[in-house]
Amino acid sequence: MMKQFAVHSSQFAVRSSQFTAKKMLFFFLLTTFYLLLSTFLYSCSPKKESLYRKTMILMDTLVTIHVVADSEKTADRAMTGAFEEIGKLDTLLNFFSDKSEVSMINRNAGSSGVRVSPETFEVIEKAVYASEKSGGAFDATVGPESSLWNFVTKVKPKDKAIREKLGLVNYKLIVLDQEKSTVELRKKGMIMDLGAIAKGYAADRAVGVLKRHGIKSGLVAVAGDIRAFGLKQDGKPWRVGIRNPRQKGEDDEILATIELRDMAISSSGDYERFFVIDGERFHHILDPRTGYPARSCQSVSVMAQDGASADSFSTAVFVLGPVKGMNLLQQMGFEGLIVDKEGKIHVTPGIKDKIEFKRNS
Amino acid sequence: MNLKETVNGTTLGDRLLFILLLLVSFTGIIFIKDVLPQSRDVTIEAEGKLTHRYPLDTDRRVEVGSPRGRFTVEIKDRKVRVTEASCPNKLCELQGWISRGVIICLPAGITVTVGGTEEQKDRKVDAITG
Secondary structure, three states: OHHHHHHHHOHHHHHOOOOOHHHHHHHHHHHHHHHHHHHHHHHHOOOOOEEEEEEEEEOOEEEEEEEEEOOHHHHHHHHHHHHHHHHHHHHHHOOOOOOOHHHHHHHOOOOOOEEOOHHHHHHHHHHHHHHHHOOOOOOOOOHHHHOOOEOOOOEOOOHHHHHHHHHHOOHHHEEEEOOOOEEEEOOOOOOOOOOOOHHHHHHHHHHHHHHHOOOOEEEEEEOOEEEEEOOOOOOOOEEEEEEOOOOOOOOOOEEEEEEEOOEEEEEEEOOOOEEEEOOEEEEOOEOOOOOOEOOOEEEEEEEEOOHHHHHHHHHHHHHHOHHHHHHHHHHHOOEEEEEEOOOOEEEOHHHOOOEEEOOOO | OOHHHHHHOOOHHHHHHHHHHHHHHHHHHHHHHHHOOOOOEEEEEEOOEEEEEEEOOOOEEEEEEEOOEEEEEEEEOOEEEEEOOOOOOOHHHHOOOEOOEEEEEOOOOEEEEEOOHHHHHHHOOOEEEO
């Protein structure tokens, strides 16, 4: 009966006169065993690497860490360490906290230097470097000007007030003493705001912690300041979307995507904090040399080896505009994408082949 | 019947059938793990820990809180908003209705995220800069 069934129901079985019920059973059991074994190995193998992700609110923003690890425990330990590092930097560098070292420096402006932690000293050193290289287009002492604006209550300061504060914006008046580990602002009334470099620096430090925990691949995103290292568990590089500065709907959120491996990327845009008066857009990226919002770009994304550079130079390039900005990127050996005020896109030659533009943006 | 006899006794058809079954089992594993789409949902996290998860297509109001603040999350017509926030500046309320992305309440340390695995796969990105 079984033999008859086998002969009439399968083309393969027709050719096999020896295809018996016993053999079918044997193959069935073998396949079932294989299926169970492969499922077991797939789910229980201790060496299998998976992607783990965790999000926290730190530095007044959303911080997301992705790691590739062989167990949840390893991933958790590394991510917890990285979040703690970012939390520590938040305490040291928070512009809005009276207890931060940055606030101490600001309170002592014009009177004395303040002894700071190695992390605060390092990030200020990097800020001064970015200011020097950009000719002041990036300036961490822009605080007296940015304090005049309020993008929540839509306060545009009087022109006179903006002019009066300009004399207090000058990175050359930051005095760094390496030996004593002190920072001093020379003029009373100067205000240091590390908001345009601290998040990129925090991503760098967090990546350092992940690596010290033995993580070979990961991505740290402190809001839009992102640093990635290694390849994902599927062997592919990390892929980052660049936000469309003039998003109209759900389909055009991303302008382009780019692969990121052992690099950092940061963006500055006029769409993050802004208000409009009589059709004129006033946004939060101020030109330190004028005190008014920089006008030449809609958004700038910069790729560099480290997050602090990507973060600070995205602001600098935004302020400089597409022509001078492109020159600065090439001079620094960075890659970047600039959307100018007309919406025209400029890309450095090094990433032309790596960037993929979305059709609906 | 030993293994050698069994293998020798098989035809090309038997072996092809066997390979086919192996392929089906492989595909099944990958399909279940990675391909099966998941619907878009609303996740609420406090201090990095998941506290609530709801489908976006079911209307509801949920009171959410942490030791640092409270607010209400309203899900309606596949959109989400925050209302009745206890914080002074109410920036989370100003964000209005969203159907994708995140509403962050800084004082309470709570995030409300709209999106799921399906959405991330659609966008094919691990993070967004800007």
